[in-house]
Amino acid sequence: MSGEIAAQPLTPAAFAPFGDVLQVVGLPDRIINQGLCGRYHDLARIDTGGGRAGISLFSAEPRRLPYRLEMLERHPLGSQAFLPMSLHPFLVIVAPDDSGVPGRPVAFVTTPGQGINLHRGTWHGVLTPLHAPGLFAVVDRIGTEANLEEHWLATPFIITARP
Ligand SMILES: NC(=O)N[C@@H](O)C(=O)O
Numbered sequence: 777m778s779g780e781i782a783a784q785p786l787t788p789a790a791f792a793p794f795g796d797v798l799q800v801v802g803l804p805d806r807i808i809n810q811g812l813c814g815r816y817h818d819l820a821r822i823d824t825g826g827g828r829a830g831i832s833l834f835s836a837e838p839r840r841l842p843y844r845l846e847m848l849e850r851h852p853l854g855s856q857a858f859l860p861m862s863l864h865p866f867l868v869i870v871a872p873d874d875s876g877v878p879g880r881p882v883a884f885v886t887t888p889g890q891g892i893n894l895h896r897g898t899w900h901g902v903l904t905p906l907h908a909p910g911l912f913a914v915v916d917r918i919g920t921e922a923n924l925e926e927h928w929l930a931t932p933f934i935i936t937a938r939p
Pocket residue numbers: 849856900901902903924
């Protein structure tokens with residue numbers, strides 16, 4: 777498998793097999809803080825398999841499209857959420873599992889304000905900002921057990937912008 781993959785806009789439906797999309801859409805679930813804040817409640821399933829969940833900050837180098845995808849990884853012990861701390865779009869690459877290795881990847885470009893939560897064990901590309909600052913809050917499992925499996929592709933894919 778190799779070739780070009782066109783990135784598509786990120787939607788909850790398209791991303792559902794891989795994870796959750798966090799976004800502010802429609803009316804909030806709750807109005808709080810004396811009516812000055814809308815709470816969009818419980819948008820993602822944090823799964824740490826009984827381990828401890830932590831919040832980290834990632835400061836990642838921006839990349840450009842077309843993007844050369846050489847590796848996908850997964851975290852067998854827990855989910856991983858990427859919440860941008862800027863309003864820039866970023867690139868999200870995921871893939872189904874195909875007997876223990878990644879199947880054909882699917883690429884998305886977020887809209888400003890969207891975040892993602894990868895389900896436990898989902899194959900994904902590493903955090904890929906498209907603009908500086910590549911600053912993200914990351915919610916994932918904290919522990920000493922091995923929680924990172926990498927798969928290097930024999931032939932890279934080229935991720936392109938939507939035509
Ligand atoms: N390794 C690490 O903490 N980051 C990756 O998991 C990633 O998805 O970017």
